Amino acid sequence: MTPYVGPDSAGSSLRFKEIKAAAQTLGVKLESLEVRGSNPDFESALKTATKGQVQGLVVASTPIYRTHRTRLANFAEKNRLPAVYDDRELVDAGGLMSYAPNYPAMFRRAATYVDKILKGARPADLAVEQPTQFELWLNLKTAKQLGVTIPQSVLYRADKVIK
Numbered sequence: 001m002t003p004y005v006g007p008d009s010a011g012s013s014l015r016f017k018e019i020k021a022a023a024q025t026l027g028v029k030l031e032s033l034e035v036r037g038s039n040p041d042f043e044s045a046l047k048t049a050t051k052g053q054v055q056g057l058v059v060a061s062t063p064i065y066r067t068h069r070t071r072l073a074n075f076a077e078k079n080r081l082p083a084v085y086d087d088r089e090l091v092d093a094g095g096l097m098s099y100a101p102n103y104p105a106m107f108r109r110a111a112t113y114v115d116k117i118l119k120g121a122r123p124a125d126l127a128v129e130q131p132t133q134f135e136l137w138l139n140l141k142t143a144k145q146l147g148v149t150i151p152q153s154v155l156y157r158a159d160k161v162i163k
Contacts, residue, residue: 015060019058030058033045042064042068042071049075050079054081055082056084057076057081057082058083058084059072059083059084059085059086059090059095061085061086061090065087065090066087066089066090069089070093070094072090073090073093073095076095076096077145077146080147081146082146083095084096084097084098084099086098086099086100088135088137091139091160091162095139095142096138096142096143096146096148097136097137097138098136098137099135099137100134100135101131101134102131102133102134102135105133106131109129135159136157136160137158137159137160137161138150138154138161140161140162140163141163
């Protein structure tokens with residue numbers, strides 16, 4: 001079982017459904033551990049993760065998780081759980097890996113929208129865009145501590161490898 005640790009919102013519900021469908025294709029049971037608050041909820045989700053036959057974590061990016069990124073990384077390391085994040089900051093904090101949009105590129109692209117709106121464009125007339133640049137970050141220190149071997153082919157594809 002791999003818990004999906006994420007917020008309770010419409011966007012995350014869709015993300016959870018997509019991740020759950022991918023997990024089913026791979027024969028992996030996925031369980032959602034939603035956290036709505038900071039401390040009691042957070043601790044309860046982490047305790048629930050250790051009670052089952054958890055083999056890893058998939059962590060959604062939210063302000064709560066960014067605030068507790070080191071705590072999450074330490075929890076995963078202490079419990080020897082490989083964790084995949086959708087925020088590269090969690091890999092910097094000691095998480096195993098992330099595959100996520102290049103947020104700086106998205107922010108630069110958003111500046112063009114601001115420019116168009118300031119020049120008189122109606123926001124409703126502007127096209128909605130999806131991220132086009134994604135990054136794979138890997139933390140080899142964490143992989144070594146967890147006893148996880150990252151295949152060479154994956155290392156070659158990584159945008160950043162923390163050694």
